[in-house]
Each structure stands twice: as C-alpha cells, then as structure tokens.
Amino acid sequence: MASGLLLTSVLTGCATTESPEVSLTAGGSATVTISNMRFNPSILRIRAGDTVTWVFADQGTEHGVVSNANAQEYFESGVQSSGVYSHKFIRVGMSRYFCSEHASMGGTIIVR
Known part of the structure; x- marks a missing residue:
C-alpha cells in the first residue's frame, strides 16, 4: 500500500489516498470525475x-482539463462548470494534465 501511495505521489505531484488507478480493456473507456477540487481517479492506465x-x-465550480507541455498527447477541454469532455488517446506514453483554473489539481493518463 505504501509503495502505491508513493507512486501516486510521484506521478501526480501530491500525496493522495482517494484516487486509485484504473486499468481498462482494449477498446474501452474510462470516466474521471471532477469534484471536491480533484480528479478522481487521478491516475489511469489505458490502452x-x-x-x-x-x-x-463540482457543483458549479469552473475547471479546465489541460495537458502539460511535455504530455505525450495534447488535449484541452476549455473552462466548464458542468457537462463532459472526452479525448481518445492514440499515442503510447504518459500524459500528465492539470486544471487550468486550479494549479493544485493534477492527474496522469498512462497509455500502453
């Protein structure tokens, strides 16, 4: 358990115990919920x-999902307070992302 938390801390830049990793099957989809000022789950392993x-x-709070400059793929939702944003990941690698409105919020997508 401790090593999993350390990995999560390293990948997202902050310690957390509430956002487990999610693994998907081929051709799958996953949902990240933005609420309580966090991305949940904060780490996804997908194909x-x-x-x-x-x-x-997040009850009307505005957020924006934006990939980091060194992410494997670029994506950006624009600022939203409700609704959804989807991105299909094509390239293998790691894409870290953050909230454009709240610098403390971050997540990671790992594509295999």
Whole structure:
C-alpha cells in the first residue's frame, strides 16, 4: 500500500489516498470525475485507442482539463462548470494534465 501511495505521489505531484488507478480493456473507456477540487481517479492506465471522459461535477465550480507541455498527447477541454469532455488517446506514453483554473489539481493518463 505504501509503495502505491508513493507512486501516486510521484506521478501526480501530491500525496493522495482517494484516487486509485484504473486499468481498462482494449477498446474501452474510462470516466474521471471532477469534484471536491480533484480528479478522481487521478491516475489511469489505458490502452491506445481508449477514450477518457472527464465529468465536471463540482457543483458549479469552473475547471479546465489541460495537458502539460511535455504530455505525450495534447488535449484541452476549455473552462466548464458542468457537462463532459472526452479525448481518445492514440499515442503510447504518459500524459500528465492539470486544471487550468486550479494549479493544485493534477492527474496522469498512462497509455500502453
């Protein structure tokens, strides 16, 4: 358990115990819920071709999902307070992302 928390801390830049990793099957999809000022789950392991959907569910608080400059793929949701944003990941690698409105919020998509 401790090593899993350390990995999560290293990948997202902050310690957390509430966002488990999620693994998907080929051709799958995953949902990241944005609520309580965090991405949950904060780390996803997916396969190339899978789609990740972020659900903006933070009671009207505005958030924006944006890939980091060194992410394997570029994606950007724009600022939203409700609704969803989806991105299909094609390239193998790691894409870290953050909230454009709240610098303390971050997550990681690992594509195999």
